[in-house]
Amino acid sequence: MTELEKLRESCLNCRRCALHETRTNVVFGVGPEDARIMFIGEGPGENEDSQGEPFVGRAGRLLDDMLELIGLDRTKVYIANMVKCRPPRNRDPLPIEQEACGPWLERQIELINPRIIVCLGRIAAMHFIKPDFKITREHGQWFEKDGRRVMAIYHPAALLRDPHKRPETFDDLKRIQAEAEE
Ligand code: URA
Secondary structure: OOHHHHHHHHHOOOOOOHHHHOOOOOOOOEOOOOOOEEEEEOOOOHHHHHHOOOOOOHHHHHHHHHHHHOOOOOOOOEEEEOOOOOOHHHOOOOHHHHHHHHHHHHHHHHHHOOOEEEEEOHHHHHHHOOOOOOHHHHOOOOEEEOOEEEEEEOOHHHHHHOHHHHHHHHHHHHHHHHHHOO
């Protein structure tokens, strides 16, 4: 068993916050262990909770299309979330839940060691880039964190709600592609 598989096994039994009481499945994350790019969302929704996989609902299908636009797919990138259990009624994960869950994600990142982290939406960007991150102004910009290139783009659910944001996101995706091909 690899270190990442061991981490997953322990994570599946996690009871560090109250979200374990209402979850169906822990959504640990998927992708190759040596992925160079990691995408990080907020937290599992209803479909993810019932299937145990990140981004498998409507937003997930859009994420797959976004990956395809830049020549990527789930066999090439790692996909995870800020919290691994579904917040009730899909509310934002609370700071206390993000804190409790944080060490799982930190260790996951350490083991996968991606060169690029793409934050999907504001919640991940506030954690990985800076607490006062403004997604409307700062999406598509590169930041340097712990030797990794970090960018935030609009969350696919936000793109479903507001298709006008899609052209900007297309530009951001192209910048990710250019960086990944470096
Ligand atoms: N939204 C997220 O942020 N993550 C998922 O896994 C699904 C929807």
